[in-house]
Amino acid sequence: MSAVPLTHVLMLSAILFTLGMAGLLTRRNLIFMLMSLEVMFNAAGLAFIAAGARWGQADGQIFFILILTLAAAEVGVGLGLALQIHHRFRTLDMDKVCELKETEP
Amino acid sequence: MTILLFYLAAFVAVIATSLVITRTNAVHALIYLIVSLLATGFVFLLLGAYFAALLEVIVYAGAVMVLFLFVLMMLGLGRDGEGRERELLQPHLWYGPAFLCGVLLGEWGILFLGWSQPFPLHAVDAKQVGISLLGPYFLAVELASMLLLAGLVGAYHLTELQRRPGA
Numbered sequence: 378m379s380a381v382p383l384t385h386v387l388m389l390s391a392i393l394f395t396l397g398m399a400g401l402l403t404r405r406n407l408i409f410m411l412m413s414l415e416v417m418f419n420a421a422g423l424a425f426i427a428a429g430a431r432w433g434q435a436d437g438q439i440f441f442i443l444i445l446t447l448a449a450a451e452v453g454v455g456l457g458l459a460l461q462i463h464h465r466f467r468t469l470d471m472d473k474v475c476e477l478k479e480t481e482p
Numbered sequence: 483m484t485i486l487l488f489y490l491a492a493f494v495a496v497i498a499t500s501l502v503i504t505r506t507n508a509v510h511a512l513i514y515l516i517v518s519l520l521a522t523g524f525v526f527l528l529l530g531a532y533f534a535a536l537l538e539v540i541v542y543a544g545a546v547m548v549l550f551l552f553v554l555m556m557l558g559l560g561r562d563g564e565g566r567e568r569e570l571l572q573p574h575l576w577y578g579p580a581f582l583c584g585v586l587l588g589e590w591g592i593l594f595l596g597w598s599q600p601f602p603l604h605a606v607d608a609k610q611v612g613i614s615l616l617g618p619y620f621l622a623v624e625l626a627s628m629l630l631l632a633g634l635v636g637a638y639h640l641t642e643l644q645r646r647p648g649a
Contacts, residue, residue, distance in 0.1 A: 381488045381528060389492045389525070393499055393518075400503030408508050408554065412515055416499055419522055419542065422534075430529040435606050435614040438534045439622070442615070445541055446626040450633025452546050456553045457640030463557050 386427035394420035407462060407469045411455045418448045487589050488528050494582050495521035501578065508554050512547060513579045519543040520586055527593070530605035 397416030404410055422441045429437015459469060466474055498518035505511035523538035615623060 381485055385488070385492075386525070386529065389495065392496055393522075396496070396499045396503060404503065406508070408550070408557075409503070409511065412502060412511060412550070415515065415542075415546065416502065416518065419519060419538075422538075423522055423525065426526050426529055426531045426534050429606060430531055433606060435610040438531050438606060438611045439615055439619050441531075441534045442537065442611075443622060443626055445537060446630055449541065449546060450629050450636075452549055453633045453637035454640065456549060457637040459553060460556065461640050469557070 383427055383431045387424060390420045390424040390427065393417075393423065405471050407455075407459045407471055410471065411452065411459070414451065414455075415448060418444055418451075483592075484528055487593065488525060490585065490589055491521045491524040491528065494518075494585050495525070498579075498582055509551075510575065512550055512554065514582075515550075516543050516547050517579050517582045517586075519547070520583065524586055524589060532605070533608040533611050 394417050397413045397420060400413030400416065401410055404413065422444045425437045425440045425444070427437070429435065429440075462474060463469055468474075495518050498514045498521060501514040502511045502518060505514065519538060519542045523535045523543065526532075526535035526538055
């Protein structure tokens with residue numbers, strides 16, 4: 378019976394985090410950017426769980442619960458913001474929302 | 483056997499996540515994101531974090547994704563919404579997520595039908611988590627509750643402006 382090595386779980390976590398970051402950097406739709414953020418939160422939680430399981434401590438799961446509350450609060454505010462932006466600008470394209478006077482690409 | 487199940491679940495998670503960031507239809511991306519979260523929950527189960535696996539499925543794949551779906555449906559209520567609904571009902575769009583979910587279900591069956599050892603040595607159960615959570619981490623719980631309250635007030639405020647655009 379072989380347990381799962383910590384290195385491989387951390388590699389999976391890094392791959393998922395990189396995929397989420399690639400999505401965040403390439404997609405311009407606010408909904409897709411929020412989804413990529415969720416993927417990144419999830420990858421960070423996976424790293425915490427893996428470390429907690431490696432040393433048999435409960436701290437990893439506690440930090441996963443804290444990440445869960447953070448993600449829930451972030452999704453609530455982010456989706457409210459998405460509704461508001463869609464209402465005002467009639468688009469979810471983040472390059473079109475230039476209220477801070479940045480230059481439109 | 484456990485490690486093979488882990489590699490399979492990791493494969494499902496990576497495939498589903500790469501499909502999330504390449505889809506153009508937001509609902510398809512959301513379905514693949516749910517599959518990715520379920521695969522990660524299975525990895526948690528293999529690592530002995532049963533409570534975290536349950537939370538992943540109930541809170542992440544359940545509550546948070548339903549919130550996403552609500553907002554997508556609210557935003558997609560335009561003239562093209564009906565056509566998109568009709569497009570979503572085509573069965574071939576469900577083959578990918580259904581296949582990945584089927585792989586996860588098969589793994590779950592293998593794990594619980596006793597073909598593999600379901601309980602690793604370093605299992606951390608919910609009792610330990612609860613004792614730590616309300617003991618040394620009590621301040622963190624209070625901070626998390628304040629964060630959730632701030633998120634609640636923020637979300638309420640943002641959607642309140644939605645109803646009264648002149649305010």
